[in-house]
Amino acid sequence: MVDAEIRTGNENSAGLTRADYRGAPSTLCQGCGHNSISSQIVAACYELGLVPEKIVKFSGIGCSSKSPTYFLNRSFGFNALHGRMPSIALGGLFADITVKGLGVSGDGDTASIGMGQFKHLARRNMPMVYIVENNGVYGLTKGQFSATAEEGLLLKKQGINTYLPVDICLEALVTNASFVARGFAGDPKQLKNLIKAALSHDGLAVLDIISPCVTFHNKENSYHSYLWGKEHEVQLHDIEFVQARDEITIEDFEPGSSKEVSLHDGTVVLMKKLDKDYDPTNRYEALRILEEAERENTLITGLLFVDPNAKTLFDRYSLPDEPLNRLEPSKLRPSIDALEKINQSLFMK
Amino acid sequence: MVDAEIRTGNENSAGLTRADYRGAPSTLCQGCGHNSISSQIVAACYELGLVPEKIVKFSGIGCSSKSPTYFLNRSFGFNALHGRMPSIALGGLFADITVKGLGVSGDGDTASIGMGQFKHLARRNMPMVYIVENNGVYGLTKGQFSATAEEGLLLKKQGINTYLPVDICLEALVTNASFVARGFAGDPKQLKNLIKAALSHDGLAVLDIISPCVTFHNKENSYHSYLWGKEHEVQLHDIEFVQARDEITIEDFEPGSSKEVSLHDGTVVLMKKLDKDYDPTNRYEALRILEEAERENTLITGLLFVDPNAKTLFDRYSLPDEPLNRLEPSKLRPSIDALEKINQSLFMK
């Protein structure tokens, strides 16, 4: 793996240090999975050498949705309404399509109240990163079942959950999201690489990250706990990330032992083969592997699907190079002649 | 096929004639697919000998959602808000779990504004029939693209649709609906049998029916048109429906040539093999066949998936035999002693 930090000492390729990517101190519970994810976001952005001012953070409402305050202080951010991050992000990112959108939501925020907006964001292939910090409960309202809680789960307040869980990756896949991955807050190395890949993808990158809620839902035998995850995680591949500017060595490409996918900006995601042969460019394969994981009771992690060439929402428009929000008023108001023509065309007498 | 009408003359097993199942005259456009569906609902209910007072109709808002006025005059009905049929139906049906819920929605009503409620209804396996009269446009607001409009579709007002369509059957499947079928308004015979099967299923029965909008979207080369459907329909099987009280003959069961599924009330759905071998009790098979249909550009119709034993929403409660809405006030208000106990338990001084 090519580590920007090692290569450049403390300054990354953008001339910034890790501190430039920090946020305010977290007010989440100690040990909360969400905090680990924030750390990996900081690490990924730092190592990729992204300019924080070129990232815009979005979230909904929940513990997870609070976390954008805890990374990237120098980025704009919008803590929207519960379940409505997608619409705010979509509108906000049209303002300047040269910035990168980075959204953080929760399982309640996305799969309960936010189901509709999430699905439609995916359908539009809105180019942004969409992280779901998935703990199977509503953390901020103190531990009710969310829509991703597994059947049979017993929680202190609510008794047993009798519903089948929503699988966020499945949902993203059937609605044609162009990048779908599953991560685990207890597996930071893989997580960082997934975040890097997501940040480099041109299209909607959905990252469903199992992120235990240590306060309300971390029983060892439950799907969303650290222990269960650690014991049942099956990595689809050993994922590595090669930035456009880095040289790819022969060794990275040991033939037959890895798959690689080139993203639009020239970066390459290398997936070294582990147990299984897996082709992440086939949506149907992804459906199959998820079904298999469910049957085999494993936590499958890795890049499930990517289509680097899918048409994004921005591709459907013909937008200027200059950000829309910097256009001069003169570019916004048509001329007086244009109005005269309109008047004429309206059957003027 | 066993036809109730033939057997009993004009009166069906409930002692009712076809007229008892009629609704008000339709105010939809002549030739609208929705009208054909209304006819088949009338036929199915009549032939099944259902008592109209034991059916409750629900809908959202749209041309499709108007149609419940045009069948089953003797059934209660609720024309809810746009996209909100599921919640109204769920609450309404708890009032008396001995009635059957029959919902009619549109593709806009279900897949655009209604996506969230639809998905969650499926997740709960709410026992009712959920028909989507799917025409790929908003009919009532005069022909804008809906979320099921296919990519590349050209409509008069809006130009070309650049989004991928939502597949309602796929959506129902991944969210664990227990009965998923696709029908075509241009194929009334199959449709009637699908509706009968849906009405006999104990759980959420999602019927995605391609139902052309002749006024705004019936171009011959489009997925939601009569012509395209007629030319590209591939029936998964030849579906027949054997009611609990009917005798099943040897001939129905020609070994190897058909699959049968018994529903909870003892009725049997017989699926005679056509081109392909198909097992409708395997959710993964259903995903596969839908993917195949998309690839092969066909309109696959029939019963895609059924799990007759899935736990329904009502199964999650312990409800009395007497409908809740008929309980005497005395059953609703706990005793004065119970309150005294409560007071005591609240640390009474």
Next chain:
Amino acid sequence: MTKTQNSSEQKLLKKQKIINDFCITFSTVNGSGSATANTTLMRTFFKMGIPVSGKNIFPSNIQGLPTWYTLRLSEKGYLARVEEDDIVVAMNPSTINKEIEYIVPGGVLFYPDDMKFANTRDDIVCYPMPIRKIIKESEVSPSLKDYISNMVYVGILAQMLGIPIDVIQEALRFHFKNKEKPVNLNMDVIGKSSEWAKENLKKSDPYYVEPMQGNEDWIMSDGNTAGALGSIFGGVQFTAWYPITPASSLAESLHEYIPELRTDLVTGKQTSVIVQAEDELAAIGMAIGAGWGGLRSMTSTSGPGLSLMTEFIGLAYYAEIPVVLWNVQRVGPSTGLPTRTAQGDITFVKFMGHGDTDNIMLFPGSVNECFEFGWKAFDIAERLQTPVVVMSDLDLGMNEWMTPKFIYPDQPIDRGKILWEEDLQKMLDKYQNEFGRYKDLDGDGITYRTLVGNLHPKAAYFTRGTGHDEYAKYTEDPKIWEESLMRIKRKFENGKKYLPKPLTKTNNSKSGIICVGSASFPVEEALDILFAENLSFDYMRIRTVPLHDEVIDFLQSHERIFIVELNRDGQLAQLLTLKAPDEAIKFRNITKVDGLPLTAKWIVNEIRKDEEKK
């Protein structure tokens, strides 16, 4: 029956000619394609210089139910609805019996000669029309038959009223964008029908049209088109919407005009984006996201969609995000009458959103004001950093009106207090080297904002609907909460100067009449009628909420005030009461909501009733 068959024919003929001052109602079945015929007639009258207005009363349905289209010709220029018909063209057998009742004595009925109905009136003139026969002779393709049938009445009316055929042709050319084929097809039927009438019908009614000079420099447009154009000239950059009657055509007009008007001449790229959202929750969310990002941003909706936007409007109010919401009002509550008009969302919008809110409303009173408020709304929203709700209605929005031509904005675009990199640096130099998104530096309650993409390392801030301090940081501090909410209140108080003032007409009367929006058409007509009866009133058309002090002055300086509005509860009157409770004792609520635009006649009656009570 042949030619004219009315028994009281002689009586009628004695009456004087009525020129350019009557009302024709076309009753048809919706989906039968009568719109072309009706608007062609309207355009024809307009082109003749006759003041004309058209009202389409249509069902919430696509095909087969009754529809009425009323053309009012008014020499004096009144554009309001009238209650009775002078002429009825009855094309719908299922409703003709009722329509006959609405014809004034001495009025006229045109009907297809094969239509069966019971004629209960002997005081009207009836002209049969051989529609089937004429169409048969015209050899049009079967699919066009229904549609072209309507051209028969155009031709017959032309003959009977004296409409110049060449002006009709001009109107048709306009309609068909100069395509010869359809123009000729239609003209052919019109010609034949006119010919037939000339030969077979004897004029025995008093109605005539004549060219006049009633609308020089005016145009024809509906309010939704005007609103869309106004928005485009206001520099709209982002629109998200979801279809709903009667607002859809506003967004659809944006779709229509933006490619032409907002493609950058240099780069060929688009400067304005439209997204059809999955629902109204998303539409307003996208619009607010874009407004936050620094785009002039809007959405349009009505009734149910408006209600769905409630939570987001509260966010924009408190997080201070500019966004324009066109609310083209229809009849509520609930799904109500989706294709009928009302002014029923006034109190709701005022208090929309939980907690203390207070939303700005603009009430356009005419089609050209829809254009004007189209661009002004953005200046106000960006200047005050808050949602601006433009309260149009179905009557204004969907009906085609004659209106003074659109006037080019007389003020430059005002983007409010925005800081880019250099502006920010200057500000930092001046103040304590820290940027505070919600710091009231100017004392007017309006704070400065930076926008997405601003690369200054101090530009970024974090927006939220939760409690925040001057630096946009999360806080639950009681004092800070109270202060920030009070600052916002101050912002609104100070901000009134950016809002269009009410318009007044003074007669030095002791009584006043107040209204908003499209109610002004019948009100202004009523004023004239009352004046003719020696009842004179002063008049104020309010154009915004919050209310200007001028409104209070008006209330104080009159003894009785009639407040005319199209809703049940007197919603405008309620806001006036809250503003000036001491004056409320003078208020007389003239309200009604039945889905139809108000009429001068009804208003006059209501006012007379009150006069009699005195």
Next chain:
Amino acid sequence: MTKTQNSSEQKLLKKQKIINDFCITFSTVNGSGSATANTTLMRTFFKMGIPVSGKNIFPSNIQGLPTWYTLRLSEKGYLARVEEDDIVVAMNPSTINKEIEYIVPGGVLFYPDDMKFANTRDDIVCYPMPIRKIIKESEVSPSLKDYISNMVYVGILAQMLGIPIDVIQEALRFHFKNKEKPVNLNMDVIGKSSEWAKENLKKSDPYYVEPMQGNEDWIMSDGNTAGALGSIFGGVQFTAWYPITPASSLAESLHEYIPELRTDLVTGKQTSVIVQAEDELAAIGMAIGAGWGGLRSMTSTSGPGLSLMTEFIGLAYYAEIPVVLWNVQRVGPSTGLPTRTAQGDITFVKFMGHGDTDNIMLFPGSVNECFEFGWKAFDIAERLQTPVVVMSDLDLGMNEWMTPKFIYPDQPIDRGKILWEEDLQKMLDKYQNEFGRYKDLDGDGITYRTLVGNLHPKAAYFTRGTGHDEYAKYTEDPKIWEESLMRIKRKFENGKKYLPKPLTKTNNSKSGIICVGSASFPVEEALDILFAENLSFDYMRIRTVPLHDEVIDFLQSHERIFIVELNRDGQLAQLLTLKAPDEAIKFRNITKVDGLPLTAKWIVNEIRKDEEKK
């Protein structure tokens, strides 16, 4: 520092004993488990017969941020918040410096002996507490350490204030449902701490507690539990909800109590169903569906959730469907301060929904009234066939209060005008053999309804939010629309008799004070203070909107009226203005919204300011 270290010790000791009349604030970090300690103390005081109230000021966060819990002991029985602390138990190093400032002169500070802070006060008594040491000696498991630390201050306070240890034990037993192990564990630490204090601290402050008889027959409960229990005794059959602070615990109490209270004794089946919905749009939709089907049905929410319910409330208003909505108010607009209290949704709820709407609100003024309105709300909703919004708030809903015990409903369940098969047949025999869902047969605006499952072939009807006639059939007829909307208005006017009347206390004063809900606690205390200053007021607590005529009488019969409420814009005052504009000139708005409950002191000050202006 040893024992008492305050320089002005002598001075303080001279002061008289202060018994049962002071205020203790515990400042902790949330998630540190202080709730058990604090409620145990509250319950102990309560059991001693001392009037006590507790207010929890907590952040919108799960762990680590500052939290304050204030216990007020009031011999005279006042339960409102006070602004200053007599005693502070400071367990949070990050806030202690601020808390010191809030202590009254002569007050007391307890603090962990290893906590570092700058003591800026020489007029208070400071007691250090060796928490770490005592815990170490107690050998509790590490995971319980934080939690059990709080028991140290319980023990020390017990010693210093004179709290009987056996009453603490009783409170703990209650808390732990008589489980010996935790009771003993806690009592052990409490005992040791108390012992330590006895040996090491010298009492040099004036605060003492003594048993008294201040709350015979009272209980302890929060308003949400009370609302849930009231609903259960009101026969709730269906609840759909979505979690949101501060409403969640209402639904959670239903989850807790329904299995026991609403399992049918004969069949063993449940007579009340709860569904956790996917959001508030679904929650209110489900509740309305169930209300329509004939179940007593409810939902509960706050702020953002309330806004999301807007469209559906409009449907229920116009389609006339009973449903109860508990709105436990928090600070808005927008996400606002989710864990702070307000009365800020009054005008919004009144006008909630596009079009002309008018919603019924009930304002419970105490915890036991939450119980009472819990059951009454269903009777009203079903009688009037409309949504009823119960306007509670966070202070009432989430804080634990002492309150008179719950009283069994004194009226039988009123299900309103429901027709089952036989009723319907009788009605058909009597009238024209046709059932009309919206036919006003009794002239009171309230019509009859049949319910799902009614097998009578004429029972069925089709419900819609679009225009409908008396038979529930779709229509766009203007007259019918107008009539049906006017009937609904009439229904509300006539329906007032079913609503709880305002409560008044008269002193024959010329000035009056009005408030709603939990504002009554500080207001009633303020009345006593003012009375002691020879300023006497009449007092009215309004309990519903629409307003009764008694409210107008009250307004008319006073010269000045202070309207006290917990919001920015004087929302109740606005509704009073609309009801009686002529009286508005007398109104004095005493309003504030900073997230904290009002205090008598502040109200008195505001009123005094006005007095001085006179």
